[in-house]
Amino acid sequence: xxxxxxxxxxxxxxxxxxxxxxxxxxxxxxxxxxxxxxxxxxxxxxxxxxxxxxxxxxxxxxxxxxxxxxxxxx
Amino acid sequence: xxxxxxxxxxxxxxxxxxxxxxxxxxxxxxxxxxxxxxxxxxxxxxxxxxxxxxxxxxxxxxxxxxxxxxxxxxxxxxxxxxxxxxxxxxxxxxxxxxxxxxxxxxxxxxxxxxxxxxxxxxxxxxxxxxxxxxxxxxxxxxxxxxxxxxxxxxxxxxxxxxxxxxxxxxxx
Numbered sequence: 001x002x003x004x005x006x007x008x009x010x011x012x013x014x015x016x017x018x019x020x021x022x023x024x025x026x027x028x029x030x031x032x033x034x035x036x037x038x039x040x041x042x043x044x045x046x047x048x049x050x051x052x053x054x055x056x057x058x059x060x061x062x063x064x065x066x067x068x069x070x071x072x073x074x
Numbered sequence: 075x076x077x078x079x080x081x082x083x084x085x086x087x088x089x090x091x092x093x094x095x096x097x098x099x100x101x102x103x104x105x106x107x108x109x110x111x112x113x114x115x116x117x118x119x120x121x122x123x124x125x126x127x128x129x130x131x132x133x134x135x136x137x138x139x140x141x142x143x144x145x146x147x148x149x150x151x152x153x154x155x156x157x158x159x160x161x162x163x164x165x166x167x168x169x170x171x172x173x174x175x176x177x178x179x180x181x182x183x184x185x186x187x188x189x190x191x192x193x194x195x196x197x198x199x200x201x202x203x204x205x206x207x208x209x210x211x212x213x214x215x216x217x218x219x220x221x222x223x224x225x226x227x228x229x230x231x232x233x234x235x236x237x238x239x240x241x242x243x244x245x246x
Contacts (some may be wrong), residue, residue: 064081069124
């Protein structure tokens with residue numbers, strides 16, 4: 001038998017966060033990749049409800065210059 | 075009346091005092107002009123952008139919460155789009171799930187406190203680990219001494235047996 005895959009628990013569910021704030025850039029920055037794209041749910045283990053809210057928050061933060069769109073800029 | 079939240083970037087060709095007065099002039103006053111009321115105001119101060127906006131690298135951030143009739147919002151947005159001192163703005167509905175509005179200074183403080191707590195917890199965990207390792211080591215040593223003791227006892231019993239067997243006075 002191969003070892004069972006590790007079960008992820010949504011970090012927002014665990015800390016009982018209901019509303020994800022787009023102004024809190026430090027928390028949002030944990031969920032973007034090396035090239036500054038939004039990290040997929042597959043890798044972070046976040047539930048669908050929170051992933052939708054998180055991605056909206058990241059997009060708002062990007063528009064206001066709190067988070068980058070891309071890693072490299074000309 | 076609906077609750078809205080506005081985040082705006084003020085142009086960086088002003089100094090900080092002028093930027094604060096500019097916020098009042100071009101944001102708060104215009105909201106009250108449209109029969110709205112500002113319920114929360116938080117001036118973040120100068121902050122760098124994650125990327126260049128209109129060739130600029132930084133600006134003054136401000137967050138306002140206000141109540142307004144939805145019909146008047148489009149007029150406000152039109153004015154802010156024209157205003158050269160408002161570099162960029164974002165109006166969003168206040169999430170009913172969100173609690174009381176928090177200022178940026180409080181948010182930063184909370185984050186730092188959380189970091190310290192985490193560090194302390196980590197340190198405690200490490201010391202506990204070290205203590206448990208020490209305990210395990212001492213237990214190992216104790217068990218070894220016990221083994222030695224039992225070996226010594228065995229030797230003693232063997233000797234006694236030999237003595238008894240060697241004793242010629244006993245008829246077996």
